[in-house]
Amino acid sequence: MAEIATQATPMMRQYLEMKSRYPDALLFFRLGDFYELFLDDARQAAETLQITLTSRSKGDDKIPMCGVPYHAARGYVARLLEAGFKVAICDQVEEPGKSALVKREVTRVVTPGMVLDDQVLDPREASFLGAVALAEGGGGGIALLDASTGALGCGEAGTDARLVDELRRAGVRELLLARGAARTPRGEALARAVGAPVSERDDADFERASEKLCRHLRVAGLDGFGVGDLGPGLAAAAAALTYLQDTQRAAPIHVDRLSRLPVEDVLVLDESTRQNLEIERTQLGGKRKGSLLGLLDRSATPLGGRRLAEWLRYPLRDVPAIEARLDAVGELFGSTLLRDDLAERLRPVGDLERLLSRLALRQGNARDLRALAVGLGALPPLADALEGAAAARLRAAGAALRGLEELAALLGAAVADEPPPTLKEGGMIRRGYDAELDRIATIAEDGKGYIARLEQEERARTGIGSLKVRYNRVFGYYIEVTKANLHLVPPDYQRRQTTVGGERFITPALKEFEEQVLTAEERRFALEEQLFERLREAVVSRAGALRNAASAVADADALLSLARVAAERGYARPVVDDSEVLEIEDGRHPVVEAMLPADSGGFVPNDLALGSSAADGAGQLLVITGPNMAGKSTVMRQAALIALLAQVGSFVPARRARVGLVDRIFTRVGASDDLARGRSTFMVEMTETAAILHNATRRSLVVLDEIGRGTSTFDGLSIAWAVAEHLHDETGCRTLFATHYHELTDLARERPRVKNLTVAVREVGDRVVFLRKLVQGGASRSYGIEVAKLAGLPAEVLARAREILRNLESLEVDDSGHAAISRSGRKRPAGAAPQLALFAGPATDQKLEEVARELRALDVDALRPLDALNLLAGWKAKLR
Incomplete structure (x- = not known):
């Protein structure tokens, strides 16, 4: 590059100088009506964007280049961000013709976590940058910054695993690490686990954090924000704020407060649980539609949609706070007129947070001012409706909407009804204002x-x-x-x-x-x-009041959304208390119920009772057996979702529900491998199970589906049995344990708080009817072949499978006494009678008699299933 610079034109020297300041970003260099890229930037952009790579010639040298139209740059930038690139926007900062070489400057750097463009951002999703200050020995400080709204929070986690959980829970788009930490094995492992693009910063950005934050927030200390004790957390927050200022080339005035992240005092949901319960995205395709959030989000504004997503990420563990939300949802639930009135008054408000942020960072235009004027004009009538409510949360939201009438009047009088998109077209100011x-x-x-x-x-x-x-x-x-x-x-x-x-x-x-x-x-x-600049300053000067109003609108809209869904789908108000029970009467899975076709006959509700102590009168560990496809997983997931919704402050899909506070929900559902890290399906299963056993507490809710199925039968059954015993004896948490190991139903004989449930089926001829109803007792069959028939396996394969199953169930052995799995897998000659004898051959008579004596002396009622398995293994060895 130095050689090119020596022989380059003045314009190329200007480009190379700008590029040297931003070596880790693709430089969009404004030339007339295009943004041009050169050299390696051009090669990477052309390949990613699938645009033509050309060259700029000078003598025998050809410099690779490509370009995108200035007016269409936003779309191209969005595609580069999705591919993990950063983009430095280098604009002309003076009119052409005033000097021999037009002056240019980088006006902002767009990164995956620093996006403000409303055409790129999803209006109903937060866009977080995650900054981490690693602590010695594990864990560290974490900061989450949404540049598009000005939200900045910090907290701390004791382990690297918890850091990953919190970063993934927030869905961070970019990870910020100190350069020294990022290049260590620990930093690299953290980045891989989070799965977001990493940006490295000087270690100095993480130093003198309190001083930097106090200076920016114009306060003497940070205790007023409740974060004064968070050393590593504040270091991460200071680094995030510095990064925002450096990339946007403007003072982040809209970041006017610092909050404490709810790391410990909320219901914790790890990444596996969020995926298994499909809270924000479906497992298949990662879509919002079909998820819990997709069902619940009936909000009228982007503010409400983002707030609802936040509530689902951070369910409460404080009963009074939950009750306050339930009171508000209950009042709206009870009045169709109030719901419709609020929805009508909310719609014009728009996205106050993101409008303010763009204006504060000097990236807004007159259309943002106009949208803000319309939104502010809608606040007084919305406040009137909310202040007349009985629920304290609704009244508080109404009060926070007052005090912006003067700013609304100013913007309404000053900004034209349909201003142009840029400041260079004229016509943004209303006639009569000046x-x-x-x-x-x-x-x-x-x-x-x-x-x-x-x-x-x-x-x-x-x-x-x-x-x-x-x-x-x-x-x-x-x-x-x-x-x-x-x-x-x-x-x-x-x-x-x-x-x-x-x-x-x-x-x-x-x-x-x-x-x-x-x-x-x-x-x-x-x-x-x-x-325009005067109006922008007038808006930014009221940033605090605007953010308060935006938060109040978000609260009201999220509460209204929960009430609308509850009213339309017939949900009930749950009882949430400090007990250790989970009682559900006629519970339904909210998403499955909503997606059932009209002619399906409707969702079959189920009852469930869980308690952590014998005094609760309910089982602490429910062993759920039943056929494949009968609905075991649905029943367990709906129980977890009902508990989660109750602690969000939502009504729940049930006739009645009582939820004792849950501190964590764990799920181990389904089979999947992790080939990228060399982990088999069984290893993934065991890793997730280990995390549950190490982290679950008495107040946790654990949902286990098919533990031990990824290995041999005896290994798997032994592991499943031991896990169940540990959860019952040591952890004492509320547990739903679905299994095809029917032997596990014997746990109910040995453990006082274990109960057996099964999902009922009915056999009609050669057909199986799934009743979807949970009943007392255990199942003796899995009906796997019947499910295979429903899946469309060929008739001859199904017939052969039934024959092999009969042979295996008869415990057929070969002439030497060995279990004849291979023999059962061979087709029997036509007309041959099935071999029913368990043992065969004169050489085994003495051993048979010995085994028979042991059998007669055995006290079956006192026998543990695991002991029975050991006895069987011993007898098998003898008969060899």
Whole structure:
């Protein structure tokens, strides 16, 4: 690059200088109506964007280049961000022609976590940058910054695993690490686990954190924000704030507060649980539609949609706070008129947070001001409706909407109804707001009309009926009088030129007008820009009140959304308390119920009772057996979702529900491998199970589906049995344990708080009908072949499977006494009778008698299933 710089044109030297300042970003270099990229940037962009790679020639040297139209750059930038790139936007900061080389500067750097463009951002999703300050020995500080809204929070986690959980829970788009930490094995492992693009920063960005934050927030200390004790957390927050300022090239005035992240005092959901329960995205395709959030989000504003997603990520563990939300949802639930009225008043509010952020970072335009004016104008009637409510949360939201009436009036009076998208087009300021601007605009827009009026006025004043006001490029504007009327020319006319037919004159007024009209457009744009800047400053000066109002709108809208879904789908208010029970009467899975076709007959509800102690009268660990496809997983997931919804402060899909506070929900569902990290399906299963056993507490809710199925039968059954015993004896948490190991139902004989449930089926001829109903007891069959039939396996394969199953169930062995799995897998000759004997051959008679004696002496009622398995293994060895 140094060699290119030596031989380059002044423009290329300017490009290379800018690129040297931002080596880790693709540089969009403004040239006329295009953003151009050169050298390696051009090669990478052309490949990613699938655009033509050309070259800029100089002698024998060819410099690779590609470009995108200036007006369409946003879409291309969005695609590069999705691919993990950063983009530095280098704009022209002076008008072309004023100097030999147009002055250019990088006006902002767009990164995956630093996006403000409303055409790129999802309006209903937060866009978090995650900054981490690693602590020695594990864990560290974490900060989450949403540049598009100004939200900045920090907290701490004791382990690296918890750091990953919190970063993934927030869905961070970009990870910020100190350069020294990022290049260690620990930092690299953290980045891989989070799965977001990493940006490295100087270690100095993480130092003197309290001082930097106090200076930015203009406070003497941080204790007022409740974060004064978070050393590593504050370091991460300071680094995030510095990164925002550096990339956006503006002071982040809209970041006017610092909150404590709810890391410990909320219901914790790890990444596996969020995926298994499909809380924000479906497992298949990662779509919002089909998830719990997709069902619940009936919000009228983007603010409400983002707040609802936040509540689902951070369910509460404080009963009074939960009750306050339930009171508000209950009041809205009970009044269709109030729900409809609030929805109507919320719709015009728009996205106050993101409008403020763009204006604060000098990336907004007059259309943002206009949208803000409309949104602020909608607040007083919304406040009237909320302040008349009985629920404290609704009244508090209404009160926070007051005090912005003056700003709303100012913007309403100043900004045109349909302003242009840029500041260089004119017409952003409403007529009548500024007299000088009106005069200049009139001249700029109505020059011909002004000349016609001046001509009429001069004819009347001088009495010269043939007088004309004209213009040419040489003389500019002039008044033309014929020779016959020269005696009528007044004294203030100044002769400029004599023609064949008369004289040309100017007047001081005409000269002033000429100067005004020729510079009117330029002066108009400059004055409009000044007025825009004053309005922008007026908005930013009220940033605190605007963010308070936006938060109040978000609360009201999220509560309304929960109430609308509850009313439409027949949900009930849950009882949430400090007990250790989970009682559900006629519970339903909210998403499955909503997606059932109209002719399906409806969702079959189920009851469930869980308790952590014998005094609760419910099982602490429910062993759920039943056929494949009968609905075991649905029943367990719906129980977890009902508990989660209750602690969000939502009504729940049940006739009645009582939820004792849950501190964590764990799920181990389904089979999947992790080939990228060399982990088999069984290893993934065991890793997730280990995390549950190490982290679950007595207040946790654990949902286990098919533990131990990824290995041999005896291994898997032994592991499943031991896990169940540990959860019952040691952890004591509420547990739903679905399994095809029917032997696990024997746990109920040995453990007082284990109960057996099964999902009922009915056999009608050779057909199985799934009743979807949970009943007491255990299942003896899995009906796997029947499910295979439903899946469309060929008839001959199904018939052969049934034959092999009969042979295996008869425990058929070969002539030497070995279990004949291979024999059962061979087709029996036509007409041959099935072999039913368990043991065969004279050599086994003595051993058979020995086994028989042991069997007769066995106390079956006192026998543990695991002991029975060991006995069977011993007998098998003897018979060999």
